[in-house]
Amino acid sequence: xxxxxxxxxxxxxxxxxxxxxxxxxxxxxxxxxxxxxxxxxxxxxxxxxxxxxxxxxxxxxxxxxxxxxxxxxxxxxxxxxxxxxxxxxxxxxxxxxxxxxxxxxxxxxxxxxxxxxxxxxxxxxxxxxxxxxxxxxxxxxxxxxxxxxxxxxxxxxxxxxxxxxxxxxxxxxxxxxxxxxxxxxxxxxxxxxxxxxxxxxxxxxxxxxxxxxxxxxxxxxxxxxxxxxxxxxxxxxxxxxxxxxxxxxxxxxxxxxxxxxxxxxxxxxxxxxxxxxxxxxxxxxxxxxxxxxxxxxxxxxxxxxxxxxxxxxxxxxxx
Amino acid sequence: xxxxxxxxxxxxxxxxxxxxxxxxxxxxxxxxxxxxxxxxxxxxxxxxxxxxxxxxxxxxxxxxxxxxxxxxxxxxxxxxxxxxxxxxxxxxxxxxxxxxxxxxxxxxxxxxxxxxxxxxxxxxxxxxxxxxxxxxxxxxxxxxxxxxxxxxxxxxxxxxxxxxxxxxxxxxxxxxxxxxxxxxxxxxxxxxxxxxxxxxxxxxxxxxxxxxxxxxxxxxxxxxxxxxxxxxxxxxxxxxxxxxxxxxxxxxxxxxxxxxxxxxxxxxxxxxxxxxxxxxxxxxxxxxxxxxxxxxxxxxxxxxxxxxxxxxxxxxxxxxxxxxxxxxxxxxxxxxxxxxxxxxxxxxxxxxxxxxxxxxxxxxxxxxxxxxxxxxxxxxxxxxxxxxxxxxxxxxxxxxxxxxxxxxxxxxxxxxxxxxxxxxxxxxxxxxxxxxxxxxxxxxxxxxxxxxxxxxxxxxxxxxxxxxxxxxxxxxxxxxxxx
Numbered sequence: 001x002x003x004x005x006x007x008x009x010x011x012x013x014x015x016x017x018x019x020x021x022x023x024x025x026x027x028x029x030x031x032x033x034x035x036x037x038x039x040x041x042x043x044x045x046x047x048x049x050x051x052x053x054x055x056x057x058x059x060x061x062x063x064x065x066x067x068x069x070x071x072x073x074x075x076x077x078x079x080x081x082x083x084x085x086x087x088x089x090x091x092x093x094x095x096x097x098x099x100x101x102x103x104x105x106x107x108x109x110x111x112x113x114x115x116x117x118x119x120x121x122x123x124x125x126x127x128x129x130x131x132x133x134x135x136x137x138x139x140x141x142x143x144x145x146x147x148x149x150x151x152x153x154x155x156x157x158x159x160x161x162x163x164x165x166x167x168x169x170x171x172x173x174x175x176x177x178x179x180x181x182x183x184x185x186x187x188x189x190x191x192x193x194x195x196x197x198x199x200x201x202x203x204x205x206x207x208x209x210x211x212x213x214x215x216x217x218x219x220x221x222x223x224x225x226x227x228x229x230x231x232x233x234x235x236x237x238x239x240x241x242x243x244x245x246x247x248x249x250x251x252x253x254x255x256x257x258x259x260x261x262x263x264x265x266x267x268x269x270x271x272x273x274x275x276x277x278x279x280x281x282x283x284x285x286x287x288x289x290x291x292x293x294x295x296x297x298x299x300x301x302x303x304x305x306x307x308x309x310x311x312x313x314x315x316x317x318x319x
Numbered sequence: 320x321x322x323x324x325x326x327x328x329x330x331x332x333x334x335x336x337x338x339x340x341x342x343x344x345x346x347x348x349x350x351x352x353x354x355x356x357x358x359x360x361x362x363x364x365x366x367x368x369x370x371x372x373x374x375x376x377x378x379x380x381x382x383x384x385x386x387x388x389x390x391x392x393x394x395x396x397x398x399x400x401x402x403x404x405x406x407x408x409x410x411x412x413x414x415x416x417x418x419x420x421x422x423x424x425x426x427x428x429x430x431x432x433x434x435x436x437x438x439x440x441x442x443x444x445x446x447x448x449x450x451x452x453x454x455x456x457x458x459x460x461x462x463x464x465x466x467x468x469x470x471x472x473x474x475x476x477x478x479x480x481x482x483x484x485x486x487x488x489x490x491x492x493x494x495x496x497x498x499x500x501x502x503x504x505x506x507x508x509x510x511x512x513x514x515x516x517x518x519x520x521x522x523x524x525x526x527x528x529x530x531x532x533x534x535x536x537x538x539x540x541x542x543x544x545x546x547x548x549x550x551x552x553x554x555x556x557x558x559x560x561x562x563x564x565x566x567x568x569x570x571x572x573x574x575x576x577x578x579x580x581x582x583x584x585x586x587x588x589x590x591x592x593x594x595x596x597x598x599x600x601x602x603x604x605x606x607x608x609x610x611x612x613x614x615x616x617x618x619x620x621x622x623x624x625x626x627x628x629x630x631x632x633x634x635x636x637x638x639x640x641x642x643x644x645x646x647x648x649x650x651x652x653x654x655x656x657x658x659x660x661x662x663x664x665x666x667x668x669x670x671x672x673x674x675x676x677x678x679x680x681x682x683x684x685x686x687x688x689x690x691x692x693x694x695x696x697x698x699x700x701x702x703x704x705x706x707x708x709x710x711x712x713x714x715x716x717x718x719x720x721x722x723x724x725x726x727x728x729x730x731x732x733x734x735x736x737x738x739x740x741x742x743x744x745x746x747x748x749x750x751x752x753x754x755x756x757x758x759x760x761x762x763x764x765x766x767x768x769x770x771x772x773x774x775x776x777x778x779x780x781x782x783x784x785x786x787x788x789x790x791x792x793x794x795x796x797x798x799x800x801x802x
Contacts (some may be wrong), residue, residue: 307591309593
């Protein structure tokens with residue numbers, strides 16, 4: 001595989017996962033907000049914060065309109081191609097990357113990606129009512145899963161396959177920390193007291209993990225909550241522990257696998273050495289920060305392998 | 320069975336129709352299509368065309384157009400009606416195409432070595448040596464098997480009698496083969512019953528044949544060859560084809576920055592370090608591939624590539640310099656070239672051609688601009704052409720000036736009654752003119768595609784088939800008539 005392709009195939013995995021995760025997040029939050037009443041401390045703008053946007057600033061810059069807050073936020077998240085975090089933006093980035101590495105991806109996957117793009121171009125142009133939006137987001141998620149399924153069934157097990165999977169799982173870990181950061185921790189103001197048990201399961205919907213959370217609760221000796229579950233439960237495919245494990249497994253055969261593994265181990269240690277139950281909410285905030293920084297650093301290590309194209313090396317290889 | 324199968328299809332008089340005989344009878348190879356339309360009606364045909372368009376967009380078959388400085392991906396236009404050719408006729412045509420490429424390669428090799436054909440006065444020496452496609456740095460170099468043009472796209476047309484004639488030889492970076500392959504994939508999805516019904520020869524072994532040909536060029540026979548497809552990049556109008564062929568052959572798709580030359584060896588920058596490259600299938604014009612050898616201003620090139628090639632450490636297909644035979648003036652001499660090197664008569668004739676560099680022929684051309692098609696010697700994509708009968712006086716005047724200023728740069732041909740085929744236009748089958756571009760490969764062996772890419776001028780009466788100028792395409796069915 002060309003060195004140049006590394007970044008594209010890695011980002012292909014990241015964007016596909018981002019698309020899927022964003023669609024899930026929109027649906028789960030919609031459920032939550034529709035359920036809750038006006039006195040809820042959450043609002044639609046929370047979604048923008050989860051995706052790393054400054055919601056106060058963004059929304060204050062919007063021209064006056066008849067749109068509800070919900071509609072404005074959905075504009076940023078779905079239809080607005082210039083918004084960095086919109087479904088449409090993720091999809092066009094996905095398509096660009098796929099085009100650049102088309103020679104590496106199986107024909108069936110190329111067609112799935114294409115039909116995903118066509119579908120979004122057709123359906124994500126205008127804001128939709130809630131009912132339609134729910135269907136649309138479910139369909140986006142489903143189509144993302146189709147791409148992954150086709151890839152799994154047809155793609156050569158190669159550097160490209162590994163990098164795609166690393167991209168997917170790194171993005172997923174990133175999204176999980178973001179969701180925790182905003183949806184969980186903002187409710188727990190940093191203090192020095194031991195954190196209260198956090199039982200709120202609705203956000204697990206966003207991660208497709210409500211049932212397995214209940215399974216997890218039913219099979220633990222100690223008292224645990226959603227925070228433990230999302231960080232450490234390695235059997236749940238959206239936990240940080242699982243994502244790190246998958247990144248490590250996929251990185252082994254890469255030329256810079258050792259450097260990647262080292263970073264992954266550092267992050268895993270971070271989770272293992274702490275007794276999560278004993279952390280204060282302040283310490284928990286700090287831990288999430290460290291994880292997010294670690295994920296950014298891991299991205300750097302993955303996308304910049306130090307490969308020297310020196311003349312010595314070339315003589316060696318031609319000999 | 321009458322032409323009523325195609326509704327009120329009206330042939331154009333004097334033109335050969337690919338599917339319908341002059342007496343209105345359906346040609347035998349098209350019988351299955353006629354039966355299909357008889358049975359299902361034209362509404363079904365229209366519906367299949369829609370299904371076909373959807374399939375093309377879902378498959379992402381596109382081409383890139385430059386417009387207002389932007390690159391726009393357009394869906395590839397494919398007409399639902401196939402073009403049929405009997406296999407007995409195709410066998411002869413294919414033999415003629417191979418004969419032609421073999422002779423052209425002997426010609427190019429001669430030009431860069433002894434130049435016997437120039438010394439013997441068959442082709443005027445200044446015509447070749449003054450051509451900007453004759454690359455002096457290539458003199459004395461011997462590509463494997465003495466073959467310079469490994470991939471050739473030859474444009475065929477039929478005259479009024481239905482005879483195939485060669486319109487031009489594309490020996491530089493011929494494109495279109497991916498659309499030939501994708502057209503077939505689409506048609507099989509849209510018309511499975513027709514494929515079950517007739518004996519249509521498959522076309523899908525081309526990527527493998529291309530790979531085999533490229534592998535036969537490797538300077539390190541015996542080792543697994545490292546083959547790369549060199550593309551100008553993702554913004555090139557043929558990028559779809561480049562990535563498609565790389566994917567189908569399982570070779571790397573590289574840009575110039577992915578390659579480097581050290582000690583006259585070419586390397587690919589891979590994730591695992593440098594890998595030695597044996598064969599480069601270049602889709603970049605030859606004068607741009609090495610700034611050290613040809614154009615110092617080229618940003619697409621790989622410094623030192625030509626030296627590595629001259630030393631025999633890497634093969635390049637098509638070899639740099641092979642464009643010398645892809646010149647519309649040289650074209651006029653191809654029948655003599657075939658005769659000179661092979662001692663054979665051409666199996667496929669040229670379109671009659673007037674050379675403006677010959678004073679007598681030039682006078683004739685200038686006097687008959689309103690009747691002739693005038694072409695610049697070195698343009699492609701249908702640009703710079705004057706179609707006499709469809710041109711204005713001002714355009715003719717402009718062309719006359721251009722010819723007088725640089726006669727060597729122009730040829731003229733009579734306006735041909737190009738063949739037609741029924742094409743779905745606004746829901747009705749109407750005759751549209753078309754050509755055919757088969758692809759011929761030569762490395763250790765010679766190979767010709769089964770059929771080729773049929774390009775069709777979608778505008779009524781138009782003769783311009785280029786997709787950049789409103790042309791479409793048809794799937795080309797070589798149908799067994801020899802069982």
